[in-house]
Amino acid sequence: MVENFISEKAKIGNSVKIWHFAYVGDNTEIGNNVKIGSLAHVDYNVKIGNNTMIEGLVYLPPLSRIGNNVFIGPSVSLTNDPLPPSEKLIGVTIKDNAIIGSRAVIKAGVTIGENSVVAMGAVVTKDVPPNTVVGGVPAKKMYSKEEYDKKQLDWKNSN
Numbered sequence: 001m002v003e004n005f006i007s008e009k010a011k012i013g014n015s016v017k018i019w020h021f022a023y024v025g026d027n028t029e030i031g032n033n034v035k036i037g038s039l040a041h042v043d044y045n046v047k048i049g050n051n052t053m054i055e056g057l058v059y060l061p062p063l064s065r066i067g068n069n070v071f072i073g074p075s076v077s078l079t080n081d082p083l084p085p086s087e088k089l090i091g092v093t094i095k096d097n098a099i100i101g102s103r104a105v106i107k108a109g110v111t112i113g114e115n116s117v118v119a120m121g122a123v124v125t126k127d128v129p130p131n132t133v134v135g136g137v138p139a140k141k142m143y144s145k146e147e148y149d150k151k152q153l154d155w156k157n158s159n
Helices: 145-157
Strands: 132-135 140-144
Touching: 132 145, 140 145
Parallel strands: none
Antiparallel strands: 132 140
16 A cells, blocks of 8 residues: 655654655655545655644645745745756745645745745746735736735625
8 A cells, every 4th residue: 555655754743644645755854733635645855844734735845945924825836946956055945924825836046935825826926025926927916915905804794
């Protein structure tokens, strides 16, 4: 029977849940209360903060840095090679409280700012400032995080 592969060299925090058929590579550090969905690939030398949710089919390549309280939707792909193929790699950094929508792609070396949102399907090629919502191909500013929070509240309160 096929199961998860979790490297013996990975550091896994408390209350971490890793779903079916996921991969966690060498020298990866996963904080407390993290959920990693089925078929996710968390490569070697990745750091994930506390209280983060990574949905299924997500690809986190080496050198990815994920903050605390981050949500990464299904089938998101981060990259680590800005000009492939290359032996010189640079990771993506996602700061605390960021939200990454389903099927977004984030280019190597990009930083997603604290409290920012990347819309589903976006292709992010440049840094995203804190408290900003971006979307599209290539991703551009759509509105502020404050406007996003209002839209989210309106949605929650609708019938």
